[in-house]
Amino acid sequence: MATQRQAAGTGAQGRDGEHFVVVFAGFHRPWATWIAHRLESHGHRVTLHRWDPRREVPLESSIDDLLLASGRILLVLSDWFFQLGPRREGEWSAALRGIVAAHAERFAAVNLTNRALLPATAVLEPVDLWSVGAQEAERRLLTRLGLPTGGARRPLPAGPGSRYPNDPPAVWGEVPRRNVRFTGRDDLLNGLQQHLMDAEQGTAVVTLLGMSGIGKTQMAAEYAHRFSSDYDVIWWINSDTRGTLRERLGELAPELGLISGSEPGERIRALHEALRRGDPYGRWLLIFDGWDDIESAEDMLPEGPGHVLITSRNRSWSDSRTTLVEIPGFDRHESTGYLMRRAPRLTAAEADEIAAELADIPLALVQAAAWLGESDMEVADYLRMVRDGELSELADQGGFDGVPRSSLTSWSILINRLREDQPHAVELLSLCAAFAPGRIPIGLVRHLPAAELPEGLGWLATDLAAWTRALDTLVNYSVVTRDTRSALAGEEPGPEQESVHMHRIVHDIVGRLTSPADRETHRHVVRSMLAAADPGNPQDSRLWPRYAELLPHLEPSGALTSRDARVQETVLNLLRYCFRSGEFRTGTALAEQVREHWSEFHPPEHPRMVELTTQQGNILRAYGHFRPAYELDRTLLERLRATPGHGGTRLMTATSCLAADQRYLGQYDEALQAQREVLETALELLGPDDYLTLLAQHNLGVGLRLLGRYTEAYEIDLETLRKRETLLRARHASTLVSAMACARDLRLMGRYRDALARQELGMRIHVQVLGPQHPQTLRARHNLLLCERRAGGLADMGGALASLLEQTEQVHGRRHYATIGLIVDHGNYAREHGDLAQAKDLIAEGEAGFRELLGPAHPISTGMLSNTGLILQAAGERSEALTMFEAALAGLTATLGPDHPWVLGCALNAAGGRNFTGRIESALELSRDTLRRSRHALGEDHPFTLSCEVALAMDLRGLREHEEAGKIEEDALQRLTRSLGAQHPHTLAARQRIRPYWDFEPYLG
Structure with a gap:
């Protein structure tokens, strides 16, 4: 060519x-x-x-x-x-x-x-x-070449292939070592490169698709090496699980000098933005290896001038923005060429016969070539055993992703012959099979004391020479490949940090060829390794890469069924890691697995089960699965109350979890009552200054806020803040939560300037302590934007809301309640500033999202009807708008009572709707009642109360009651000027006699 x-x-x-x-x-x-x-x-x-x-x-x-x-x-x-x-x-x-x-x-x-x-x-x-x-x-x-060396050069663009091959890319991210025996695939590789180079920006995404063992990973690695001079950044991402994918993808951000924080969502957002802009590098290649679970693909896939390469067995990629490339087996000349290079004693005819028997499948050929190259077995004998089906019962068991019987038999021959000649190598291989396939941190076994290893396996920790020989044997026979990447930054490479990569087919075969007794022995060793490797602090985001590394190996090692206390604590720590790091989907599935197993030997009220329920409820709640969390926590609490001897802190924790669920489900009165019980118990058992007592006090403030009792909430939150500042210091994450709660209270109390001043300070500390993309920082930024909007500042509020929405979606996904709430606030702002088309789309999406998440009867779903009414009213559909306002008012009155601020807001809009549709007397009646209730609930000088005065004046004027209207309007203008300033939007709108309205800010707590 x-x-x-x-x-x-x-x-x-x-x-x-x-x-x-x-x-x-x-x-x-x-x-x-x-x-x-x-x-x-x-x-x-x-x-x-x-x-x-x-x-x-x-x-x-x-x-x-x-x-x-x-x-x-x-x-x-x-x-x-x-x-x-x-x-x-x-x-x-x-x-x-x-x-x-x-x-x-x-x-x-x-x-x-x-x-x-x-x-x-x-x-x-x-x-x-x-x-x-x-x-x-x-x-x-x-x-x-006999050419002059000092002549003038023509300036050529620094395009593909222009970099000197001995100069690596600026960033080279753990691409597997180059396979010096890589064979063929030239046309596929060249076609792949041509497609990526010719693709329009943002569409250069290719998925290499094929069965296990067909050579997808090897082809991706060879592409990275062969075309490395085309790129400035090449980053390899093991994608077996969502957790490892996010951790590994996020690790590219600091390599590009973007941010130093440890939170994956923060890193990924900054990384996606940098890749999209092509800054600092436009020629980048990201390789996602083994990406079969594609549920979050659209959130993870970057866009920009670079290229993306994916390896997968999942044909559902055809529904995504990627080009599928089916990877076939070797061409026959590639098969025979590989066999003859790896085993030079083979003749062309023998190589052709072996390739035909193994159906030209690369993984099978690798094994056959390794065995025939290292042993002196005659080809005829080898083929006879393969054809006779030695140990071919493996094929009858199924589950081998279409791998031919001959290939399975070939692997069986190799492993059983190694068992005879290299027993240490087979012991190490069987130990690998007690992990999950893919990347295996096998070196962790050398952290275990020899006394903790079963009889006969002590050499793994004490005999480095035997360890090296065994590992070298497995590598030489192409059973595993080396992967020396350390899990934690700063670790020196060595046997304790050594990792290998084991193909899933090899993993399955080895597992099935290992006796049940040996399999259980090796699983016990791996469980002990996982417990010994547990860093012990899942709250520390610097340790999350280690937890992400351990997580895939829980189930295959039997850790989920273990009764060992250390192993069970490691399992709980991995659940805590899922909660803290935002791996809610992974954590939800893991918690359910743990519950299924632990329920066989622990009663529901056992301390471990109580802690499991707490962590599972936390994850479900954070994931937006409020009803399942509620049922889980309610069942546990009822059981604890019915069982003697389970009072104290355990009962207090279960009650606190149920109260949290009730708040999210809109059961605000029940939640507040339960939270008061929690606080009383905490004060009695732990005292006023304990961490759990302050947490209970903070949650009491949340409950009061949801009931519209903003002044009471502020008093509680301010006391909690002062104690946390003393006991935990000002920069602790919990202290920052209390400061944010105080700012939220001040804003809802109508003290917009005070709220903004407090939240601005809190925002700066959030960025310094937690990083700009931490979920808590995003909540703080959301609150800051709401404070700025109410205070009448920030010229580009729309741009700030759009930017925050993008960041929040990156961290949580589009359907998470935090994202949906921001969608609604963005839609309200767009409507207020004349972008009705955008507002309509956002509010519709927000209303549908909350209705799906919370159900139609939840107070937030009901309150959203009022926002929809404002959209309809702005579009001139006044009758339809009034229907929405009245529905929201009736629904919230029934669930929250007539004096809740949300109900008063719906009443303000309903009065406006009645006025606009000619029902002036009815509007006046509702406006008078709303003003009276607002003065009682919020105070005479609250901006909302003053809006109610302005609305009442307009209704009076509509009935020609000009004298009373003038007095009420003048009072409202004076108070607005005094509290908000003459140039505040509320004051200016009142002076211009623009009908006031209330847009609903959904808040779940």
């Missing part, structure tokens, strides 16, 4: 330049493209020719074909080049001494290896480019 590369520019200089054909093995494409780029910069024409002559074609004929091209032929040599075919050394030597020597003036060569080449290559006088810098390599290249 030849590719002509014309020199930049035109004219005499281009015509005077020489023509070179650069001949290379696909493995060395980066060098070939760099050589072409350098020659073109000196005014020469270059044709790239990837060369892989078929074994059945005589080598002399293939070289003769090269001579048909015009110009000189430059061979890019390495030991890999002479394995093409493959061909015997004598055949190469004969061709070099014959055809090449006869045309020596046409041929030249560069050498890319420090290993000895064939003696006959001396005729080519290859110049060594190994381990020299770019300038020296260019000088040697030009000198060998």
Whole structure:
């Protein structure tokens, strides 16, 4: 396959330049493209020719074909080049001494290896480019070709292939080591590169799809190495679980110098923005390996000028913005070439017979080649065992993703022969099978004391030489590959940090070939390893990468069924990690698994089950699954109350969890009563200054706020804040929560300036302590924007809301209650400032989201009807708007009572709707009643009360009661000017006699 590369520019200089054909093995494409780029910069024409002559074609004929091209032929040599075919050394030597020597003036060569080449290559006088810098390599290249080295260069763009291959990309992210035995796939790789380069910005996403063992990961890794000079950033992301995917993706952010925080959502948002802008690098490649669970794909996939490569078995990627590339088995010549290179004793006929038997599946060929290359077994004997189905009962068990019986038998032969010859290697291999497939932190076993290991396995921790030999054996036989990436930054690499990668097919086969007794022994060891590796502090975000590494191995190791106290505490810590890190979906599934297993040996009131319920409820609640959390917590509380001896803090915690559920479900009165019980118990058992007492006090403030009792909530929150500042200090996360609660109270009390001043300070500390994208920081920023809106500041409020919505969606997803609440506030602002189309879409989305999440009878779902009414009213559909206002008013009155601020807000809108539809007397009656109730509930100087006065004046004026209207209007204007200022939007609107309205800000607590 030849590719002509014309020199930049035109004219005499281009015509005077020489023509070179650069001949290379696909493995060395980066060098070939760099050589072409350098020659073109000196005014020469270059044709790239990837060369892989078929074994059945005589080598002399293939070289003769090269001579048909015009110009000189430059061979890019390495030991890999002479394995093409493959061909015997004598055949190469004969061709070099014959055809090449006869045309020596046409041929030249560069050498890319420090290993000895064939003696006959001396005729080519290859110049060594190994381990020299770019300038020296260019000088040697030009000198060998007899070209001047000091001439002026043509400026060429720094495009694909222009970087010197010995200079790695600026960021290189744990791409697997290059497989020096990688075979074939040249057309697939070249087509993949061409597609990515030609794709429009934002569409360069390709998914390599295929069955297990077909070579998807190897192809992705080879693409990264082969085309590394096309990119400035290459980042590999193990995507077996959502947790590891998010952690690994987020780790790219600090590598690009974006942020230093540890929270994954914060990093991912900043990373996506940087990748979208192409700043600091526009030429980036992200590789998501093993991404089968695609539920959150749209949130994770970046956009921008770079490229994305995915490997997966999930055909549902066809519904996403990606191009699918089906990865087939090897072509037959690729299969035989690989077998003969790995096991040189094989003849072409034998290699063809083996490839046919194994259906050209790469993983099966890797194993067969490794075994036949390392052992002296006759090919006929090997094929007989494969065909006779030795240990072929594996195939009858099913579950091997379409892998042929012959391949399974071949793996069985290898593992059972290793069991005879290398018992330590098989013990280590069986231990790996007690982990989950994929990346396995096998080095953790060396942290265990030998006394804690079962008899016969003590060597794993004490005999480093045996450990090294066993691991080397497994690598040599291609059973596992090494992965030395450390889980935590700052750890020195060594045996304790060593990891391997085990293919899922190999993992399954080894597990089924291990005896039940040995399997349980190895699972016990892994459980002990996981407990020993538990950092013990899931609240510390710096330790989250270690927890993400441990999480996939809980189930296969049997940790979920373990009765060991240390293992159970590790399981609980991983649930706490899921809650703290925002891995709610993973945590929900894990908690349900743990409950299913622990229920077999723990009664529901056991301390471990109580703690499990607490963590499961926390995760469900944070995930927005309020009803399941409520049922879980209610059942536990009823059981604890009915069982003697379960009072005290355990009962207090269960009551607190149920109160939280009730708040989210809109059962505000019941929640407040339960929370008062919690606080009373905490004060009695723990005292006023305990952490749990202050948490109970804070939650009491939340309950009062939801009931519209803002002044009482503020008094509670202020007391909690002062105590937390003393006991926990001002920069503690819980102290920041209390400060945010106080700011929220002040805003709802109508003290907008005080609220804004407090929240501005809290916002700065949130960013410093937790980072800009932490979920709590996002809540603080949301509250800050609401404070700024009520205070009448911030010119670009719409832009700020849109930016925050994007960040919140990145962290929580579009359907999370925090995101939906922000969607509503953004829609309210858009309507208020004239963008009715955007407002209509946002409010409709918000109303549907809350209705789906909370049900139609929840106070928030009901209150949303009022926002929908404001949209209809702005669109001129006044009768329909009034229907919405009246429905919201009736519904909230029934659930919250007539004096709740939300009810008063609905009444204000309903009075306006009645006025606009000509029902002036009815509007006046409702306005008088609303003003009276607002004065009682919120105070005479509250901005909402003053809005009620303005509305009443308008209704009076509509009935020609001008004297009373004037007095009420004047009083409202004076109070608004005094409390908010003459230039505040509320004051200006009142002076202009614009009908006041109330938009609903949904708040779940």
